[in-house]
Amino acid sequence: MHAAGSPQRVCGRRPTRRPAAVAQNEVVAKRKKPARVPVAPRAKTTARSTPVLTRRRVLLVVLIAAAVAVGLVGASLLSARGDGDGDGGDPAAIAGGPDVELLLDGVPQEGTAIGEDDAPVTLVEYADLQCPFCADWALQTFPELVRDYVRDGRLRIEFRGLAFIGPESEDALRAALAAGEQGKLWNVVDLVYTNQGAENSGWVTEDFLRAVGEAVPSLDVDRMLEARDAAEVTASIEEAALAAEADGVTGTPSFLLGETGGELGPLEISSLEPEEFRAAIDRLLQE
Amino acid sequence: MSDRALRIAVAALALAGAGIAGYLTYAKYADTTIACATGGCETVQSSEYAEVLGLPVPVLGLAGYLAILATALFAGEHARLAGAALALGGLVFSVYLVVVQIVAIGAFCQWCLASDLVMLLLAAATVARLRVRQPAPG
Numbered sequence: 001m002h003a004a005g006s007p008q009r010v011c012g013r014r015p016t017r018r019p020a021a022v023a024q025n026e027v028v029a030k031r032k033k034p035a036r037v038p039v040a041p042r043a044k045t046t047a048r049s050t051p052v053l054t055r056r057r058v059l060l061v062v063l064i065a066a067a068v069a070v071g072l073v074g075a076s077l078l079s080a081r082g083d084g085d086g087d088g089g090d091p092a093a094i095a096g097g098p099d100v101e102l103l104l105d106g107v108p109q110e111g112t113a114i115g116e117d118d119a120p121v122t123l124v125e126y127a128d129l130q131c132p133f134c135a136d137w138a139l140q141t142f143p144e145l146v147r148d149y150v151r152d153g154r155l156r157i158e159f160r161g162l163a164f165i166g167p168e169s170e171d172a173l174r175a176a177l178a179a180g181e182q183g184k185l186w187n188v189v190d191l192v193y194t195n196q197g198a199e200n201s202g203w204v205t206e207d208f209l210r211a212v213g214e215a216v217p218s219l220d221v222d223r224m225l226e227a228r229d230a231a232e233v234t235a236s237i238e239e240a241a242l243a244a245e246a247d248g249v250t251g252t253p254s255f256l257l258g259e260t261g262g263e264l265g266p267l268e269i270s271s272l273e274p275e276e277f278r279a280a281i282d283r284l285l286q287e
Numbered sequence: 288m289s290d291r292a293l294r295i296a297v298a299a300l301a302l303a304g305a306g307i308a309g310y311l312t313y314a315k316y317a318d319t320t321i322a323c324a325t326g327g328c329e330t331v332q333s334s335e336y337a338e339v340l341g342l343p344v345p346v347l348g349l350a351g352y353l354a355i356l357a358t359a360l361f362a363g364e365h366a367r368l369a370g371a372a373l374a375l376g377g378l379v380f381s382v383y384l385v386v387v388q389i390v391a392i393g394a395f396c397q398w399c400l401a402s403d404l405v406m407l408l409l410a411a412a413t414v415a416r417l418r419v420r421q422p423a424p425g
Contacts, residue, residue, distance in 0.1 A: 057417065061372045068376025072339060072347070073383045080335045080391075093335045093391065 096194035097215035100187055103143050107150055109183040112236070114146070115156030117260075121149075121284045123277070124158045124256040124264055126240070126249045129172040129192050130165040130199050134253045137272045138193040144274040149281060156260060159185060160240040162252060168204040170237070175209045177236050178227035179219060187216040188224075259284060290367075293416045294359045297370060300412060301356035304405040307398055308348035315343050327394030334394075336387045344384070348402055351377050355409060371413040378410040 080093070107114055123145070127134040142157075149155035161177065163170035172192050179188040191212045197203025206225075213221035227233065247256060247266065257280055258264035269276045288296075311332070314321045321328040331337065337344055351373060358370030381403040388395050 057368060061368055061375065061417065064369075064372035065375035065379065068373065069379030069383075072376070072380040076336060076339045076344075076380075076383070076387075079338060079340050095391065095393075 094191060094195055094211045094215040096191055100190045100194070100215075101217055103146055104187055104190070107146060109180075109186055111180045111183075112159045112161075112177070112185055113156055114159075114186045115150040116153040117156070119150070119153050119156040119260055121155050121281055122158060122258060122260040122264060123155060123267070123281070124160060126160045126162055126244050126247075126252055126254040126256075127189075128162050128165050128169045128252045129176065129189065130169045130196070130204075131252045132196065132199075133272060135193040135196045137253050138190055141272055141274045141277055142190070145277060145281075148278075154285060155281060157186075159189060160243060161237065162240060162244055162249075163237065164252075166200040168200055168202070171204045172209070173237060174228040174233050175212070175224060177233045178224045178230065179213070179216070180236075181227050181230075181232070182219055182224065184216050184219045184224075187219070188212055191215055257281070257284065259287075288415065288419065290362060290416060290419045293412055293419060294362070296412045297359040297409060297416065298356055300405055300409045301352045301359060304352035304402055304409065305349055305356065307402045307405065308345045308352055311345035311398055311402075312343065312349055315345060321396075321398065324397055327388075327392075328396040328398060330394035331388055331392055331396035331399060334392045336384070336391060348377075352405075355413070358413070367413070367416045371410075371417050374406065374410040374413040377406045381406045 104114070108116060110117075125134075125137075127138075145155060145157065150157060159176075161173040163173050176185050176188045176192065179185050195208070195212070210221060210225065213219055213224050244254075247254070253272070255267040255269065255277075256264035257267040267277075267280055269280075311321065313319075315332065321332065323329070339347060355370055355373050355377070358366045358373065360366075384399060385403055388399065
């Protein structure tokens with residue numbers, strides 16, 4: 001390998017090609033690699049070699065490599081996004097399981113509500129599980145509110161699910177409400193938002209819902225899937241729709257805020273950032 | 288390094304890669320559990336990223352390694368170009384698969400990582416082959 005490597009690096013420019021036949025023999029003898037420093041091939045290499053890295057060759061290689069890579073990665077993403085093989089849900093494909101568990105573990109949940117019953121302030125969220133802004137709120141603001149207000153019993157949050165974006169909204173919503181029967185609605189809601197797909201793109205599949213369920217520890221997934229068509233779930237969806245109409249909800253997410261048990265008023269916000277919610281909740285808590 | 292040495296290196300690496308991919312393919316179709324020290328092999332192998340358009344990733348890997356092995360059997364320009372293109376394309380796909388393991392699956396499969404390493408070395412060796420001066424034919 002060495003003998004093969006060095007002539008190439010030297011490129012035959014050493015002026016020792018012909019006059020140094022004797023000296024070369026000595027070198028060869030010392031290295032004990034007699035046949036490896038041939039004069040003729042080296043001369044040939046320098047004299048008439050194919051160009052090493054022409055721009056054309058580099059371009060060709062890069063183009064083919066890029067085509068191979070784009071083809072493989074694209075196909076992989078496509079098939080990963082499509083339906084599974086019907087071999088059931090795959091919790092590994094659901095992101096955020098441990099985070100959601102960490103956030104919600106030990107926080108009381110009942111039906112659509114999270115937080116202590118006697119928390120002084122109640123926040124109501126009208127949301128569609130397919131709505132991207134709802135997902136933003138769920139991922140950036142909801143965790144802060146849970147950590148700073150819900151956990152210490154100062155706030156309870158109630159989920160009112162709407163299904164106005166499309167049938168997939170209702171598919172996801174039914175699963176969430178069914179999980180509410182086991183006190184896990186917010187876990188499912190949060191995981192659906194974390195793994196939300198494009199609106200009405202076919203992302204809410206049976207496999208997806210099963211996988212979401214399986215990513216929630218201590219949730220009986222079969223029970224959740226069965227309860228999706230229960231009368232209570234349907235009633236809950238109808239109630240939320242009526243309440244939204246009564247509250248003049250025109251888009252999601254929309255919020256109501258007020259003292260628990262008292263009358264809740266619409267929360268006017270200019271952004272979904274946590275600060276606005278903190279300010280409004282703090283104001284109520286100080287009253 | 289001479290082209291000959293590099294061809295031997297490419298062939299050896301491609302065989303190693305084919306061995307890994309072959310084992311994973313075997314495990315997939317024989318339904319045996321994969322020997323796994325990282326604990327995530329089954330998770331990775333059963334994830335939705337384990338198949339591309341219905342073809343298991345190990346099968347793709349096996350085909351890729353065998354194709355690269357084939358390019359090592361020939362000295363010509365086309366063989367070297369094809370070898371480098373395949374290995375570089377394979378490398379990008381390997382990097383993507385590592386990212387998938389980290390981001391989407393959250394579990395690691397040691398065999399996949401070993402295969403990724405082999406592909407990295409193969410990319411280096413096949414690109415090195417492009418840089419070696421070749422005697423002009425004739």
